[in-house]
Amino acid sequence: MTVVLTLWLASAAAAAEPGFRFASIDGGTLDTKAWRGHPVLVVNTASLCGFTPQYDDLQALSDRYAAQGLVVLAVPSNDFNQELTDGKAVKEFCDVNFDLTIPMTEITPVTGAAAHPFYAWMRDANGFTPGWNFNKVLLGTKGEVVGTWGSTTKPTARAITGRIETLLQ
Numbered sequence: 001m002t003v004v005l006t007l008w009l010a011s012a013a014a015a016a017e018p019g020f021r022f023a024s025i026d027g028g029t030l031d032t033k034a035w036r037g038h039p040v041l042v043v044n045t046a047s048l049c050g051f052t053p054q055y056d057d058l059q060a061l062s063d064r065y066a067a068q069g070l071v072v073l074a075v076p077s078n079d080f081n082q083e084l085t086d087g088k089a090v091k092e093f094c095d096v097n098f099d100l101t102i103p104m105t106e107i108t109p110v111t112g113a114a115a116h117p118f119y120a121w122m123r124d125a126n127g128f129t130p131g132w133n134f135n136k137v138l139l140g141t142k143g144e145v146v147g148t149w150g151s152t153t154k155p156t157a158r159a160i161t162g163r164i165e166t167l168l169q
Contacts, residue, residue, distance in 0.1 A: 017143030020118040022075065022105040025087045030073065030103050032118070032143065038069040039146070039167040040139040042118070043155065044110045044130045045074045046082040047093045051134040055098040057155040061164070062102045068168045072155075074104040079111045080133055122148075138163055 019033035032040065043058060055074070062072045076083055076090045084090050087106045094100040110119040110130050122128045122137060128148045136149040138160065147163050154160075 017118075017121065017139055017145070019143070020116070020121070022073075022108065022116065022118070025076070025091050025104040025106050030105060032139075035071045036143060037141050038071050039141060039164055040071045040073060041155070041160070041164070042073045042075060042137045042139065044077045044079075044108075044119075044133060044135055045104075046077060046080060046133040047084045047090055048082040049080070049133040051132075051151050054134050054155055055094060055100060058102055059098060059100055061155050061161070065164055065168060070164055070168065072102045074100070074102055075110060075116075076105065076107045077110045077130075077133070078107055079109055079130070082133060083107055136160065138167075140167055 022030045024030045108116045126145050132151045134151045138146045140146045
């Protein structure tokens with residue numbers, strides 16, 4: 001039994017997100033290590049996508065759960081050719097249309113050889129690559145991947161909020 005538990009603990013530790021830095025759309029960096037102890041929902045986004053209204057749901061999640069520790073991170077990407085030309089335009093679009101207060105990165109590659117190290121880790125260590133905009137990755141309090149969802153799953157869907165609520169207990 002001890003050997004099995006040790007192996008399980010070793011594999012769980014190896015699966016934990018090692019910590020990544022993103023360039024913030026507001027300047028500076030966003031470091032995922034700073035959010036250890038908190039669940040983090042990471043979502044690749046795009047301003048000109050049919051799923052863009054999900055920004056409202058991302059903000060609603062943050063409004064509902066941030067005081068309990070949830071971090072919602074938007075990662076704008078042009079990998080599917082639906083993002084604005086630069087970070088300033090993305091920030092203005094999100095401010096004007098969605099009044100976002102969640103952390104947001106600069107425009108960031110999420111697929112292929114140029115993928116940000118977080119997304120390369122998701123691909124290589126977890127077998128997950130965004131297939132379109134607004135794919136969601138929920139990290140647990142130790143940085144482990146708790147769940148992944150595609151574009152059609154709204155951020156406020158019970159499948160996601162149920163996992164978040166469990167992590168916040």
